[in-house]
Amino acid sequence: MAEAAPKLDTAPLLAVRDLEGWYGESHVLHGINLDVAQGEVVTLLGRNGAGKTTTLKAIMGILAKRKGSVTLNGRELIGLPSRDIARAGIALCPEERAIFSSLSVEENLMLPPRVKPGGLSVEQIFEMFPNLKERLSSQGTKLSGGEQQMLAIGRILRTGANLLLLDEPTEGLAPVIVQQIGATIAMLKQQGFTIVLVEQNFHFAASVADRHYVIELGKVIDTIPNAELEENIEKLHAYLGV
Amino acid sequence: MFELLGIAPQALFGQLLLGLINGSFYAMLSLGLAVIFGLLNIINFTHGAQYMMGAFVAWMLLTYFGLSYWWALVLVPVIVGASGIVIERLMISRLYHLDHLYGLLLTFGLALIIQGLFRNQYGVSGMPYSIPPELQGGTNLGFMFLPNYRAWVVVASVVVCFGTWFLIEKTRLGAYLRAATENPTMVGAFGINVPRLITLTYGFGVGLAALAGVLAAPIYSVNPNMGADLIIIVFAVVVIGGMGSIMGAILTGFGLGLVEGLARVFYPEGSAVVIFVIMAIVLLIKPAGLFGRTA
Amino acid sequence: MTDQTMSGAPVNEKTRQPLRVPVLHMGIFAALLIFFLAAPFFLYPVFLMKVLCFALFACAFNLLLGYGGLLSFGHAAFFGGASYISAHAAKMWGFTPELAVLLGTGAAAVLGLVIGSLAIRRQGIYFAMVTLAFAQMVFFFSLQAPFTGGEDGIQAVPRNLLFGLFDIRHDRAFYFFVLAICFGGVLLIYRIIHSPFGQVLKAIRENEQRSISLGYQVNRYKLAVFVISATLAGTAGATKALVFQLASLTDVHWTMSGEVVLMALLGGIHTIFGPIAGAALIVAMQNYFAGFGAWVTVLQGAIFVIAVLLFREGIVGVIGKWLKKPL
Amino acid sequence: IDIRIGVLNDRSGIYADLSGEGSVIAARMAIEDFGAADKGINVEILSADHQNRPDVASTIARQWYDNDNVDVIADVPTSSAAIAVHEITREKNRVFIVSGAASSDLTGTMCSPNTAHWTYDTWALANGTGSAMVQEGFDSWYFLTADYAFGHALEADTSAVVEASGGEVLGTVRHPFPGQDFSSFLLQAQASGAKVIGLANAGGDTVNAIKQASEFGITQAGQALAGLLIFITDVDALGLNDAQGLVLTEAFYWDLNDETREWSERFEAQRGAKPTMVHAGVYSGVLHYLKAVEHAGSKDAELVMAAMRELPIEDPVMGGGELRIDGRKTHDMYLFRVKSPDESSGPWDYYEHLATIPAETAFRPLEDGGCELVN
């Protein structure tokens, strides 16, 4: 199974080894292995229920039962509560966005505490997402879906976390907004953020990622560098059942 | 002399003022209840018992340790709040993943236990607790004699209520709390210690009840049943205000105190039901309560 | 209990299996009936009658909670309200027992209709609070209304001739009258749960929005079950008033609403027989621990806490789990 | 003869202090003082808590009579509970000695040949406080009445006495029961300008009302407060600071004479507190009951009740008196004023004796009660 983890030139920022995870009694992750280098964008692809979201949750420490190893810069994170993992510099933008309806847009944006130096300033965030600036005082969940997604991404950029876990940031969004988010991811990569992206929409994934992990039944079954995507497209279609 | 429905306006002012004073207690108790409900989604049936504990602990501090009212004002919310924290850690925290009704049932059981224990220990005749010397006496306002202590109760309650409102609605800490209510997992994933936050919130709500108990001790009979009947009225206040709405609880608390005050003058027999009648009307017209958000 | 002839219908293995459960239930009902028929000859009949009345009350309450998904914290209003009406009718108007019970039951139905039509507009905790508030209004009314005797209640309620013919003043004779009412009531509740109406209720409890989208007028069903529950709670209260020859404020006080919740919870709210067991236990406890004074409340509170924390399925629920059969 | 006495009262609620375990002690003292063992009468005491609930009281009473062969039930505070026991006692033909309950209906419209109402009743309290205060010049009254049957009865009884004694009733305000805050009602009472504010309520309501009257300076401003149903335990709970000046009627006070002091000391040694009039009544009632059993040589309810009426009543605690045909037991009643903290010499030194109401006039005249046993 270790063969699924590719050799990287430098020591990986995030290394996941034999990660297993459960929901109550049901065993969902069966040994995930990932390596992500500083400044990379990798995606996790896979069918519904393959365990992509669960992988991100397990890394973030919000899956109640998990085992294996997750290291960030060599520091073991498994066993820590999620608040300590957050403080180590990882941030999750969840599938359902989790915008708080009892908080204003501004409060939502300012909610996550700074965990490290080096986060973006509020000004920089507004530059990236001008829509947010106009709607600062309105209720968080009154924003449109796309704006909520921007808010969800924006608020974790402030914290200084440099490893971002983005779970289907394009789901349910209008195509026009999907393009906007693609541009944002490219910009973040430029600024030195490391990103793990879960996607259904693999056209989109291809346009932003360096590398793709394919997950099936809770295991990584293949790794495809973006550069070699063309050659592997048939294989990928088979994996995804397209 | 100008009379309104047979009542001199001066007397009416007096009665309104008294209503406001009672409203202070409603406001403070329903505030604590609303804080706990709003942030933990638990209907805290133990609230009345905790109010009673507040008064009793004040009495104990005085009787066993000779600590005065002013000490009680500071210490009691902390002590009773701490007992609330223990309850939250040991029991309530196990119920968050269940239907909220279980929280209601658990706290109902706890209220029975606490009240029963105090009854066994101290009987029900009540304990004497005097107004602190600094606040004895009163001021003649022309239309009524206002005991200094009652004036103090209103001031203290207004300060506490609006302080709490500010804390929850306007500060960063409050934002954490509100966010944690909606989605504790996510807030934890931002690096915040949510269980501690929730525990402290419960402690805080209980502390508010205890503080109301201390304020009540010098003017109401300090006995194990003092909270049992009040709690139902306070529930009604919270329902009218809109459950979970902090401002709703405060304003409705004071407002209903006033309404009840009027009822005591014009229709004293009905003054106990007037709150429930208002509740029925409000629910007919605005099912979510006066200040509640519709789900 | 055999499968009705459904000519040619493809009956799946799995759909046939639950048919055995009714047989089990009928067996339990029969056993209960035999027990209660024999019991007055070796147990104190007044105690047994109290158990029966509360068993019906708890079952009626649980019809709403366990099968309608609605926690009422104001069921004392129906129980107590009906007990006042039937006591008054028997004492002041000389109603025969069956008419007095009927009148109390009817009054509870009307009260249930009034309170229910307001309360069902809200759900969950809100519903509980609203029913509590209305029950509180009924309490204050009972305290002040001239015919209820305030604190004293209506005392020395006579047990008139049954149907104007039979003398049932003696406890043991009266017992069989009470047994008939309460047992009949519980059987009716059982039938309601397993009726087409019960099936719709179950669907509503499971997914209200979906039921609406299928065209069910959800609020009417909720109101109907509320009224039925209130009505049968009223039957229990009206009967109890004749048993103890007394209607008092205790029966309308909110602690009575709490007590019936405790009975259902302790026995198991998703069971048929749980409330009966819960009622029997609580009544026995109150009777035999009466000497412990305030410790009775402490004990009740402790049972509440333990039931919520450790066995939410209740006694019968736990047994049912062992047997892998719904009880 | 084997006798079983059931002491049924409030062990945990509002009347636990004034009856409760103390009544059991008082009953036991009566048995010892009577010397039952020496006289071949074997007496056993049962006790239970009725939680001030008529339904509980009736359940226990039935069970005692049906299953436990109890011959006499004693005490039973709370009128509703007492009425329940009263009815069942009549039905089962046993004996009921009421000490704790107040309702004068027990010997009026509801009277029964099986019940002896021993210590006090609403009429006696109203009469004692009402007439004595009017005689002292407190002739205009305003009532604070608990809004339920009991409060109304107390108010009606007292108004009648006040008016009969030449005073006048200026008004009344009915407060919800139970109440918490009475200040609004007190202000209405104050505004009426009446000389006396009569508290036609009981228990926690009375205590709260008195506490708040003191807070609003009502007594300092010259109005008097009259408690129509208040016991020494309530005064103890309030503290003299708040209770001072209150006028009330009782059937017993520990510090009346040497005999009461001696008895009370014995009681206090077991109970840890001075006895109330309810305790005294239980003692006196049980003692007299045992004398009657001895006299009749039987525990048959009819014979014993007859003997109780026939024998003169005399004991060190409540003095002399008689048991009337309607079930009313008569004795002297006393009017007291609560001392100020300065006047009191220590714990339980609470009352200043104002007047004694002789047994003949202390209770409702036989013919006024509407009891059908009186012909």
Next chain:
Amino acid sequence: MSDTDVILSAKGMTKQFAGFMAVKDVNLDVKRGSIHAMIGPNGAGKTTCFNLLTKFLQPTAGSISFNGKDITTMAASDIARLGMVRSFQISAVFPKLTVLENVRVALQRRRGGNFDFWRSQRVLNQFDEEAMRRVEEVGLTDFAGELAGELSYGRKRALEFATTLALEPELLLLDEPMAGMAQEDIERISALIKRISANRTILMVEHNLSVVADLSDKITVLARGQVLAEGDYETVSNDPRVIEAYIGVGHG
């Protein structure tokens, strides 16, 4: 267009939430027998429109008619009785009822009142046969006795269709039936929708443009609560306003 052609029609439909216009003066005509799609950017008011049409929300202004009958002020449950049934975005089954019972709940509605609490539920056995047929239709025969809550997502979806179809609705409203589905499921459900559309009308909200292109006869594009464009896929997808507001320049 004649009335018989239009099964559902909304005129000037408007919904205002506390000062915010979610749906503004929308006119909509759904042709009988067609598959009509509603698309639009997030927050355009699509779900709100659905809620208005099925009376889960009350419009602030405007009128709605179904089969020529004004239903503007009717209750949600009555709408379903008229033959206009909606599905929900998240699995809307009765989790603690078996698959067969789920379908039976829909069939049972034909009995009328169903308030007969004194009757045994065995009277419902009359529906078993038909329910079984419905279950078979969506390929769930093997699961008929299973609790619905224990089914996988795709099968829950299928069950929901079976339940909905049991009511034999004339008009079916589907809210994002493909949301969160993987490619293979999308194809299966598309086929199912196509099959059931044979003799009824379907109105659906969907973000997946290829599904929309594949299935729909007509498309209404909503933006900011208003109708932006209307027509077949060809027309709509080439409309520059739609491209700007919804599709984006980089698409396909």
